[in-house]
Amino acid sequence: MGPLHPHRRQRPLLAALVAALTGAILLGAPAPAALAADPAPTLQPGRAAAEREGRVAARQAPTTAERTTKVRGSIKAADKGVKYRVRWFTKDWTYIDERKVTGGIYSLSLRPGTYYLQFVDLRPAYNVAKYAPTDIKVKVGNRSVQKNVRMKRGAAITGTVRAGGKVAGGAEVVAANAAEQSYRVTANKRGQFALGGLPAGSYSLFTYDRKKQYVGRSTYLAGMRLGQVRNTPITLGTRAGRLLVDLRTTDGTVKEKVFVTAVSKATGQFWTVKARGGEAIFAGLFPGKYRMVAPGVGSYLPQDGAIKGARVKSGKDDLASSFTWTKRGATITGAVIDEEHPDAPMEDVQVLAYAASGGLLGSATTDADGLFTITGAITTQPDVTVKIQPGGNNPPYLQGTFYCKYGTASLPGVSVRTGEDTVVGILALPQLPTAQQDNRSNCGPDATAPRAVPRSPR
Template sequence: MGTATATGTAARSTAAATVLALVLAVLAALGATTVTAPAADAAAKGEVTGEIRPGGFPVKMRWFDADWRFLGSRKVTNGIYSISLAPGTYYLQFTDERPAYNVDKFAPTDLKVRVRSGDFVQRNVRMQPGAAITGTVRAGGKPAGGARVVAANSNEQSFETKANGKGQFAIGGLPIGSYSVFTYERTKTWVGRSTFIRGLRPGDRANTAIALNQRAGKLQVRLRAGGETMRETAFVTAVSKATGQFWTVKARRGKAVFAGLYPGKYRMVAPGVGNWLPQEGAIDGAKVPANGGADLVSVFTWTKAAASVQGYVVNAEHPELDLAGARVRLFAADGRLLGTARSDSTGQFFIGGQLLTQTGVTAVVDPDPTNGSAYLGEKPYRCKFGTTEVAGVALKVGTTTQLGDLLLPYLPVEQQDGFPQNDPNCEAAEPAA
């Protein structure tokens, strides 16, 4: 069995890259919604099955699409997995579900599969022994019971555990690679530099002593975008420029408050919020005092606006009449839904969010039949309306694309219900004699 050694802050650039990749993955996970595969006819699916070796421990299987978007998960029983999927390319990931502190855990194993319609194939999985990091945490010279210990690698993977009452910890099941070890003392009173452990191989065990001897400080950051306070709730991360360690909190009402921080300057990794794109950059004025004090007047500003679309929905027969309550949807060139809005009392709509530069976008307008009615407008022009589309729309980051007036037509007269105050153009035909 090989033995890995632990060093203080070696390979700073490698550790920094590890931290940034991990932070982006953490923020994505916090803000992500589950993406499900499109429904497909059962006959069109293929099935992949196989044996997981070695056996004798609980395993969970997760599956992702070709872009590593999460699709689902399930427990594997009896060491044999089986899954039916629509044709396409997928990644299957198998993880040993024993406790994090078990140093005999196997490392996660990924399997790329290509599914074809009607296929039934066997792909066995052989899991490798994981590496382990063990040690003791002391804070202010005393055992740091309950300290949170995180081991992060450059592949956007993180593994964590909590120290016992004596400050002892163990993290097993680690894949091959180098790790930055970050430690968070439970009371947020003490902090220390991260530890870098290089080149772990299957079965390696690295032991390290972690000493948190620096008084921890606090940082309050005001969040702004477009010259205004950012009011939306979001998870944001402060990263120490001195150590690479990161802290993630939930920002509320335009403020993010961090505690247990290492002294020095900080940068922010922030997700996309509202119509502002994800951003990483310095926190203006941020400098946590070295004596355990607080910096309360720092500012972080989102400056990268996403693309957006604006326009009006009007009656095609009477363009001077605005239509409130119409549904407007944007679809990407590949058919993905990009955003939805409803026209207001003036017929105006706005679609923002995290829209990127792209071409071939289509805007589709309708009265949203899912509401149970195709009626729009006010008497005497309240009628059933159809659908209109505007193709070839181009979006550009930082720009609001103006679509102008979108003319929504009446449904054919034979599809109108007809009542005395209808516009004559949409009255139902008289019943046949």
């Protein structure tokens, strides 16, 4: 990928909290037929989405040919045949990637630096023998590193859920700790649940009635120790309410689908839903006032604040509340032309903006005039890299003056500011060498035919 420089002819030309419950870990016990989802620990509201977006960004970040070093080790545990997932993070806990491990030995190829590795037992959440997630720190240099890890049985919570005086089959139980990690499991048809593999610490236990008819305050469990199993009966005795929230920005109604979370000011319990058509409808809520934790939408930044007018009453519907995004992120605008035919704007070029860390900030596709605007939850920062590459239905082919193969280029060192538009000007997309083209007469820097008259602007 070659360097990209703005063309000399300038012209004017754009976690957090989302679905925390969707991504949270399901951990459980030998209660009959207890249900669980993917048993990998996930952060609390605002962090689950960031983690998920980090995974996508890590896989989309530009790759390099930097040297890597092998990091290997044994996973030591009393139980044999257990499958694990290992995740690795930067020294400031920025997510990089993950993979499954079988056979008790892991092997990674990492660039020199300092990393945190996290090992997660993949047995079902309802297994009270499940190991707690274990983190290790590793420094990588020029030589291979061996770093073994020892897994220990986690804490476990068991019990039965009752709602309105009856067993609450299918109730969801979520345990959240001070480290902003949450773990969940679904009770069986007799209301029995078990949540295993928990790290040591204190937990708030939130419970959700499957029928969304009853609700209760959270249960606080202090000082859970590794290997400890604590039985905790749960009773939901308060009639739940519902809340409809109109979602807006300062420009008007939010049209895109978006996950938002309502947090009870009375209990700290949270509910996440997928909003559609500018409306978020929450059911099964505890009475009282609420705040919203919302991701960025369009060019607006993530926001956490009170839901205007929200006051849920037991057994009642609140249909007159609203939440408004008010703070815009940075935008990046520009245009793309054909490097070999500077008067030809390029349509269907993919434009990506990367942070200095390599994380993807946002992307856009050029229109028929070659114009693009990158929007998103982009905050003030230096050293942003703007990359252009063929998009459309058949990359690397694009229709410029001729139908040719195109390469990629990048513009480093772009600085952006929250709430402001950064114009990068006109960027030139290079054609691949003539030797790699199907149409060698008209494509590439060494095309043999005379240059054609530029096509008329659209």
